[in-house]
């Protein structure tokens with residue numbers, strides 16, 4: 633496999649240079665939904681260490697379990713098996729330490745941009761003075777470039793502006809770790825790339841740990857230090873980690889001509905396509921062993937006189 637492929641996600645064995653200490657660890661995590669015959673195992677044997685200060689991207693196909701993964705890390709749902717720890721503390725519920733930005737903004741429609749951000753800031757930083765909180769809110773509105781629209785309500789904003797508001801609201805809580813669950817997927821290509829650049833800029837300034845979930849390999853390479861593919865479900869697991877050693881700042885227009893970028897994109901995409909094909913082959917092979925027993929019934933001639941059914 634490709635030289636950029638560093639190591640298995642499940643085996644964070646040390647190399648000669650010590651890796652930065654992990655902020656979050658997932659050990660043997662499994663998670664499914666339902667019970668009995670309707671039970672489906674979504675994630676299986678997830679092992680991962682997220683390093684302090686890094687930008688890690690999890691890439692997977694639609695339906696593989698990416699949102700389930702993000703919700704587990706956020707503490708919104710619990711593993712059926714295995715453990716998740718952040719700075720040696722078990723993750724047992726949501727925390728202001730892990731700020732989640734969803735793909736569908738989740739803003740309160742009756743509050744303005746400023747009001748949506750202030751609501752969270754006031755709830756979390758209760759011991760701050762009013763003036764401190766107000767300045768803090770304004771700083772984050774400015775950081776995401778929304779000062780001109782701070783008085784507008786969500787229905788008066790474009791999709792990109794709503795996502796910026798949602799990002800500012802989460803960033804303003806100063807989480808140790810930022811969880812981005814397909815934050816750009818609902819946006820058009822131009823807004824997507826602009827907001828992607830802004831997220832990177834903020835990440836570089838604030839040096840928070842960032843975990844982004846995406847189905848877009850190019851976006852992952854553009855933004856991340858490391859990429860982990862999520863294999864197709866059911867029982868999705870993590871594949872090998874790919875290191876992204878392309879220098880920052882990365883400019884998408886320039887990356888398209890970069891051999892390093894193309895080779896990494898091929899390596900990640902080929903890995904995902906190959907595991908998906910293997911999963912499909914397994915399904916096809918399994919379905920061949922299924923035998924259906926037809927009911928023992930005699931066909932009846934419904935056209936016989938007196939029995940013809942007219943529509």
Ligand SMILES: Nc1ncnc2c1ncn2[C@@H]1O[C@H](COP(=O)(O)OP(=O)(O)OP(=O)(O)O)[C@@H](O)[C@H]1O
Pocket residue numbers: 665666674692693694695696697698699700701847865
């Ligand atoms: N609350 C739930 N109850 C039952 N099944 C669920 C639930 N949430 C997700 N699933 C199932 O788990 C699987 C993975 O869903 P999930 O949303 O985690 O995937 P995803 O990779 O984020 O998908 P997409 O990219 O399409 O948003 C799907 O088959 C989905 O139907």
